[in-house]
Amino acid sequence: MTGAIASAELSYELVVNGRHHDVNGALAGESLLYVLRNRLGLPGSKNACEQGECGSCSVLVDGVLVCACLVLAATAVGREIVTVEGLAGPGELSDVQEAFVENGAVQCGFCTPGLVVAVHDLLGRLPDPSELEIREAISGNLCRCTGYGRILAAIDEVRRRRLGELP
Amino acid sequence: MLVPASLDELLASVAADTRADLIAGGTDLMVEVNFGRRSPESVISVALVPELKSWYRSGDEVILNAALTYSEMMRPPLCELLPALAQAARTVGSPQIRNAGTIGGNLATASPAGDTLPVLAALEATVVLESAEGGRAVPVGEFIVSVKRTSLAPGEIIRSVRVPARRAAQEFLKVGTRNAMVIAVCSVALVADAERREVHLGLGSVGPVPLRAPRAEELATSLFDWDEGVPRASEKELARLAELASEAARPIDDHRSTARYRRHAVGVCARRAFERARLPDATGRRSVTP
Numbered sequence: 001m002t003g004a005i006a007s008a009e010l011s012y013e014l015v016v017n018g019r020h021h022d023v024n025g026a027l028a029g030e031s032l033l034y035v036l037r038n039r040l041g042l043p044g045s046k047n048a049c050e051q052g053e054c055g056s057c058s059v060l061v062d063g064v065l066v067c068a069c070l071v072l073a074a075t076a077v078g079r080e081i082v083t084v085e086g087l088a089g090p091g092e093l094s095d096v097q098e099a100f101v102e103n104g105a106v107q108c109g110f111c112t113p114g115l116v117v118a119v120h121d122l123l124g125r126l127p128d129p130s131e132l133e134i135r136e137a138i139s140g141n142l143c144r145c146t147g148y149g150r151i152l153a154a155i156d157e158v159r160r161r162r163l164g165e166l167p
Numbered sequence: 168m169l170v171p172a173s174l175d176e177l178l179a180s181v182a183a184d185t186r187a188d189l190i191a192g193g194t195d196l197m198v199e200v201n202f203g204r205r206s207p208e209s210v211i212s213v214a215l216v217p218e219l220k221s222w223y224r225s226g227d228e229v230i231l232n233a234a235l236t237y238s239e240m241m242r243p244p245l246c247e248l249l250p251a252l253a254q255a256a257r258t259v260g261s262p263q264i265r266n267a268g269t270i271g272g273n274l275a276t277a278s279p280a281g282d283t284l285p286v287l288a289a290l291e292a293t294v295v296l297e298s299a300e301g302g303r304a305v306p307v308g309e310f311i312v313s314v315k316r317t318s319l320a321p322g323e324i325i326r327s328v329r330v331p332a333r334r335a336a337q338e339f340l341k342v343g344t345r346n347a348m349v350i351a352v353c354s355v356a357l358v359a360d361a362e363r364r365e366v367h368l369g370l371g372s373v374g375p376v377p378l379r380a381p382r383a384e385e386l387a388t389s390l391f392d393w394d395e396g397v398p399r400a401s402e403k404e405l406a407r408l409a410e411l412a413s414e415a416a417r418p419i420d421d422h423r424s425t426a427r428y429r430r431h432a433v434g435v436c437a438r439r440a441f442e443r444a445r446l447p448d449a450t451g452r453r454s455v456t457p
């Protein structure tokens with residue numbers, strides 16, 4: 001992050017993945033992405049475009065999928081933030097993460113956390129999405145390695161597994 | 168850095184610090200901050216002010232509060248009341264952007280490519296502004312004065328946008344390089360108002376501000392079959408409609424397109440929007456667009 005609002009330092013508390021975190025000495029212009037990665041030691045959300053184009057910093061704020069780079073961190077006080085680190089227990093993988101691994105949907109892995117959060121959001125809202133709905137739901141998450149085929153296969157596997165169509 | 172929790176608190180904050188930047192969804196302001204193009208000294212968030220959320224009907228108008236997001240514009244029943252607005256919202260960025268960006272932010276940024284702006288122009292929307300001293304209502308065409316410039320005065324905020332909810336055919340078309348994550352090369356919104364028996368066209372990304380196309384509107388109004396609720400035009404008349412819409416454009420060459428292409432494409436979009444227009448019946452049902 002190159003730009004920050006030059007003003008007094010801020011201290012506030014954020015709730016991330018159910019845990020309270022104190023943020024001290026922050027600048028007002030810091031994005032939620034910057035605070036997660038550089039102040040709270042949560043590097044799962046990736047920093048690439050810083051303009052909402054790539055989706056690699058996707059997180060849930062009060063259950064709504066957004067780009068953390070476009071959230072002014074200090075406005076997220078009192079809101080429930082879920083990052084990729086909060087989707088499964090420590091050392092565990094969520095069903096979406098497991099399906100990504102099994103289907104070879106991960107190559108360089110940079111887009112994966114954002115995609116995984118977006119897919120959790122999609123299947124949480126819409127348990128049986130059409131292919132068009134799936135493609136639209138991940139249209140804000142850019143992957144430059146896979147060509148998306150294996151990502152779509154992974155999503156379909158989670159969908160079928162959650163619907164009880166797969167063991 | 169303030170996060171007011173009520174409209175009164177927001178208005179007091181804005182009055183006390185008229186130079187503060189307002190932030191709603193952050194999809195424009197945060198890009199400037201992240202890239203070091205802007206270092207505002209203070210920021211006031213409007214995102215958590217309950218009075219600025221959601222929308223409601225009032226008589227034959229729909230009141231869209233300023234912090235209404237693009238995702239909310241796409242949901243029923245609002246998308247059925249204002250289909251062109253829903254279509255425009257669906258073309259904005261990605262789900263993540265649509266969950267954050269707001270109608271008030273689109274107006275305040277006043278980009279020539281703002282996707283909801285041609286729709287608001289065609290709907291002849293009224294922007295409701297409020298300050299600690301009181302409120303005023305401004306037609307959208309007067310609110311946006313030039314590229315990224317509005318008539319918002321120091322101490323004022325955008326409270327809401329008022330649009331008519333009359334029986335109408337509505338269409339929105341946008342040209343870009345792909346469906347998602349694209350900034351408009353040009354866009355057209357059409358509103359065929361069954362009560363006034365008038366067709367309005369809003370043109371986006373082909374001028375410094377959203378434009379209307381009065382001569383094209385006049386022709387479209389005369390060609391629309393208001394009893395059957397469908398367009399009736401010969402190939403020659405449709406070509407003339409496209410030509411008149413193109414003539415209303417004031418496009419420039421930039422990194423997204425040439426002025427020449429924009430002028431051509433906006434005419435094609437206007438013609439297609441007209442061809443697709445179908446008035447809903449009394450129950451609100453629209454016949455299928457071919």
